[in-house]
Amino acid sequence: MDETLTHPKIRVALVDDQQLFRSGLAVIIGAQPDMAVVAQAADGTEALGEIAAHGPDVVLMDVQMSPMDGVEATRKIFEDTTGRFGRLPKVIMLTTFDWDEHAATAVRHGASGFLLKDSTPEFVCEAIRAVHGGNAVIAPQSLAALLRDEPLPVPEVPVPYLELTEREREVFNAVALGLTNQEISGRLFLSESTVKTHIGAILRKLALRDRVQIVVYSYENGIGR
Template sequence: MATRVLIADDQRLIRAGLKMLCESTDDIDVVGEAADGAEAVRLAAELRPDVILMDLRMPGVDGITAIELVLSARADTKILVLTTFDDDDHLYPALSAGAAGFLVKDTDPDELICAVRRVADGDFVLSPHVLQRVVSQAVSARSFGRRDPVELTAREADVLPLVVEGLSNQEIADRLHVGVTTVKTHVGNLMHKLGAGNRVQLAVFGYQRMA
C-alpha cells in the first residue's frame, strides 16, 4: 500500500516540486497540501497521512507548533522536517516536538524519497552532516551514553559503525550483503543493549564506543 504524504510549505513552487517528486514514485501518494501550520494541522486530522513533509518557517502557526499539535492528536503520524535552516535553533526544537526526521531543502531528490520511506517504516532520519553535528555535540556534552561495557555480537559490531555513518537500514543491508529485516533486528538489539531511545542516541553511543 502506498505511503500517504501531506506537504506543508508556504511556498507554492516548493509544494509543486515536492508533489511532482513524490508522485514520480509508485509507492508514495500526495494526499494534500498545506500553505501554513494551521492548515497542516487541519488536514492532518482530516486526511490522516502517514508522513508529513513539514517546513518550519510558515506564517501564523509555525512548523514546530504544528508538529506538536499534529502529534498530540495522532501520535503515530511521522513528520519529516524539510527546511532551509539546519541550525541548532531549528533542529533541537523540531526533534523535541517529535519530528521523525530533519532534512535540508538542498537534499538530493533520491535521498528525500528514501527518507520518506524510512520514516514511514519507523526509522529516524537526519541529514548526514546534521547527524554528525548532533553526535559531536552530544559526546562533547556527555549528554548521552552508558559507560558500563556492553558485549556485542560480531554482526552487531559490524552494524553499529554504519549507524554512526548515518546509513539507512537498506544501505547497511547492501553494505553487509544481508537482508534488511536482518539489519532491523540487529539495530533493535543494539538499541536495547545500549539503552538508546532512538537512532540518534544509538549513533552517539556507537561514536563513544569507537572513540
C-alpha cells in the same frame, strides 16, 4: 495484479507556507507510482488538523512558518498523549540552510532528518522512501555536528542502555556511527536479518522511534563520544 494492492502507496502530507512551492512538490510526488499526496497545509496549526484527519505516513514540514512553525508542530505531534494522530508519521523537515539549528531541534523532537528546499525531485522522493522504511535523511556525522552546536553536560549512562546485551550495544554503537545494516553485518559477522532484529530490540528497549533517534540518544547521553 495491481502492485499497489499488495504494496499500498506512501501517503504524504505537505506543509509549507509558499503555495507555489507546495504545489510543485505535490505534482512531483503525485507522479510517483508508489506515493500519493493526501494532505496539504500552509502552517503548523493547519498541519496538525490535516495530519490528524488524513493519517499520512510521511510529512514534509517547512521549518519556518507563521503563526506556528514546523519545529513547534513537530514537537506537538511527537509529544501528543491523546492519540489524536493515531500511528505517528515520519517527519522530514524542509530548510533553506545546510546547517540549521532549528532543524536539529526538530530532530530532537522526533523528526527523521531534514532536506534542503533546493534538493532535486529525485532526492526528495528517495528521502520519502528512506524515512518510510525507517532510515534517516541526514548522515549521522552531520547530525552530530549540528548537535555539537548545543553543548551538553556529560550525563550518567542511562539504565536502559546498560540493560542492552553486549551484542546490542555493539550494534547500537555501529548505528550511531552511521553504518548501514550491510556494513554492520560485515563488521560484526552477523547476518543482515540478525542485525535488523538487534536494531528492533534496541529501539524497543530504549523507547526510540528510528535510527535517527539512536544517533541523538548516543550524543545526548555521551555514549560513543
